[in-house]
Amino acid sequence: MSLPKNIFGARAAILGGLAILTAPFLWTRLDPDFATGFVSLRLVPENGIQFLSVVVPAALVALAIAGLGRLWARYGSSKPLFETASHRLFESPRAMAATFAALAAAGFVMSGKALSLGTFVCIHMMLAIGLNVTIGFTGLLVLGYAAFYATGAYTFAIAAHALPVLPTWAALPLGFTVAAGVGFLVGLPCLRLRGDYLAIVTLGFAEALREILRNLSVTGGDMGLVVPMQARIKAIGPVGQGHASWIAAVGVTLLVALFVHRLYHSRIGRAWIAIREDETAAAMMGIPVVRLKLLAFTVSAGLAGTAGAFFAGFAGFVDPSTATFEQSVLILAMVILGGIGSLPGSILGAALLYLAPTLLRDWFPAISDYRLFFFGCILVAMMLFRPQGLCGSPRHKLELEGAS
């Protein structure tokens, strides 16, 4: 099989094809005549010019960044930039604790806007770390991860309504337990099957759950639920609500990261890796494959539930949009961008992917409609040129690029 080494091998043909195919979308406008009900097509350049005036410069910037990256790889260091930096910061439990402590302390000089943004980033870090347990460690794909996020969020919101004395910290164990339980039940029937079935079943589960959340009155329908004040994160003494949330978020993220780090370096973690590398061989060695896969998925779901419950306690509000496919894809993209199987990668990927669109929206409001478009482009480009992610391990790089 003759595969071209570089996808730009047939550059001209691809660009020409794209130009022809996109022409009707870019250079024409539909004119409906609503009296007769017919439609006519007019050639207009505005749309196309506007689109290209944003996309072409962006592509040039991306090429320049890629060029810089190559220069770094050639002359700067044998290790890629992100890998070096992130491994320093998150390598060992001690380094992680120090980094997070520094982050928490930095909260006192951060603006309120940065605090609220930062708290959301932390929630997504928990989600990315949690998803990494299934995807990265055991090599199982989950496409409906947001369902467990929503499970945790709704569990806490409903529990806080039912039990007015429920303290805020109860969110964490409650979210974890219920989401893990749901994850166990969802995973049970499909983990005996081929790998991609988990992806499909979780996807279906998420869609069904979103519909159920929208239809039931106990979940508040499409409007969602407001979490009672007493169950939310509040100001503590001199520490304002924004700071309290930020410190709590950093603390919980650290806990989650340490938990996963310990798990990864335990017997169980090694068994997971063995399963990912070669399931048959792992089974031959006496590793209870199905049970361990189920464990990974349950832990993963539980961590999403923790993040969801934290979100409920922080935002004070939950709605069915927490269970959308978009949300699942965002988390998946964070794991993949950071580097599948890499804990620092998940942290970094979550920070980048949450901050980038938000900052893009605030700094360049004129092109904020383009943020999802660029997001998609980055996903594709990452897979083509750096499938191991920003700080993935060389082992994963081999797997993802394939042996052929």
Added chain:
Amino acid sequence: MHKFRTILTAAFAVGALLGCQKKENTLKIGLAGVQTGPDGEIGTAPIRGSQLAIDEWNAKGGVLGLQIEAVSRDDEGKANQAVAVAQELVAAGVKAVIGHFNSGCSLPASEVYHQAGIVQITPASTNPQVTERGFNQTFRLCGRDDQQGDVSAKFAFDSLELSKVAVIHNKTAYGQGIAEVFRKTFEAKGGNVSLFDGLASEEMDFRATISAIQKSGAQAVFFGGMYNQGGPFYNQLRQAGFKGAFLGGDGIYDGELIKTVGAKADSVFITFGPDFMATESAKPFLAAYKAKFGQDAGGYAIYGYDAANILLEAIQKAGTTDADKVSQTLRSQSWKGLTGDAEFDAKGDLKKANYVIWTIREGAFAVR
């Protein structure tokens, strides 16, 4: 322990110093609502309207001697994004917020504003719950779904003399809210709601639901949803041979609806505010809007413009940006705007919300 406290205090001192470095010499007003995505077009209009009003005030010298800075944020029409945006605005130090657009966004965001003690005026969120939670600094410059659903149900029962209606909604805070009010009023008047059902807002094939509507023996359909679904729903009803009236709320009042259903659409009855755009006093606003943004002002632009004007006037009158005082001032008197005289009741709703019945005549909306 002592050490920890010292560090904490020191950190606070540093934070406070950094916080004070920038001297505030503008009055920040948040403009929040959906600006991108499917609802981006319709949601940007009120924000631009507010922007226009703020520009006019700034040209006149601002308010309380301060220039006004508009901080505009996009909530993407998503509830969780709305919370993030609200927290951001509070953190950015805005003194009041005009927004949000979608009811589903205003609801959670108003919690944040309430907690922070910030005046909020929504120019477009019609769900009753927005002002029903006892927040005394939340205001609404448009009607409520219950007023709207009420007007529609009374019209259906009294004027159209219908006794059996199917009610379909799009499962959103807005659509379901208005549908439920319609059902309540219609049943209270002695009518019969033969079917009450919801369809996800991305669904465009209504045929199975239409069969269920026909089975239920409904004489007319009330639709709680937006124009992009209302158009195909109407067309498919007619294709299935359903001849009854098609009723809806302000969500289907959009020129795009007519493009879908065609000029000859019959028996479409929509509740919407009176025709403000046609009044003489709106002319300068419409011209200024067109000059600044290069587009005709959309349906809600005028509400955004009024909301900003009323808010700034109230701040001027109150002589302070303190939320309680501004709220009191807002409630204390009648405000002149392009959408008529506005008076707020204790909840923060308009005392008199005008809803009239519109219909489609010769390819355009016309008051019935």
Added chain:
Amino acid sequence: MQTPPNPDSGALLFSQMLEILINGLARGSVYALVALGYTMVYGILGMINFAHGEIFMIGMFAAVFALGAMGSAGLVAVGITLPLAILLAMALSAGFGVMNERIAYRKLRGAHLLAPLTSAIGMSIVLQNFVMLSVTKGKVDFPRAVAQPLANTTWSLGPVQLTALQAVIFATTFALMCGLFWLVQRTRLGIALRAVAQDRTMASLCGMKVDRLIAFAFALGSALAAAAGAMVAMYQGVLRFDSGYMIGLKAFTAAILGGIGNIPGAVLGGLIIGLTEDLTSYTIKSEWKQTTAFAILILVLWLRPRGLLGERVADKV
């Protein structure tokens, strides 16, 4: 219990059930056409082509563009413009499908499952937003003058009414599926495709042009999706940049339900999902139709993991 059933209402119920059957089948045959694309790509590459729903959406827009172009040229006879528009939509979408494979998937062919899947999700986002940015955020109306006459022409088949619109959908779907079966089962090209699906390396060693065959499979699946897109656009009357998402997801579900990789399975799965949805809307409530569709999927995967018609496949993990 004791009162005998009213014969009139019984007949009414029967005719309405038939109507639901027809509506459900129309919906289901659209799912089936889209599901075929998922299943063919999975059969050959073992990957889930998440961008397929977007190709369907491109087909919707392409059909309206084609009608617009013909409208501008003064061609308005529905009998000519409609088939031509469907064909043009199929051609443009086929181009998009091939280009999609060339850019986003070809390099990742030997890679772990996650890489092409992520790339496909990225492609799906790109395509959707491309249409949103270049055409409109709002909706586009399918020309009424084309759809309305078809929707208003009805034939009585015994107790039920069949609109010309539905007839067009059934006829087109049936013709396309027959064509596909013939192509896959009876032609040399089909044999080559099946060979590639079975063992890519071996097929390549036997002198088959694997790259071209895979590109052809993408073109074929995309063209079918585009035909479905054109018909759905006509059936629903409006189209939007995000119209492909839900149908893509349903069609994908249908492919799994029937047994992914299996062509008759995709058709069966599509019809079942379509019927389930409409039956739910009619007998329970429209609110629950997504839930029942996915519940059926989970149930089937539980009881019969390989899908209704799928063959037993060895663990691939």
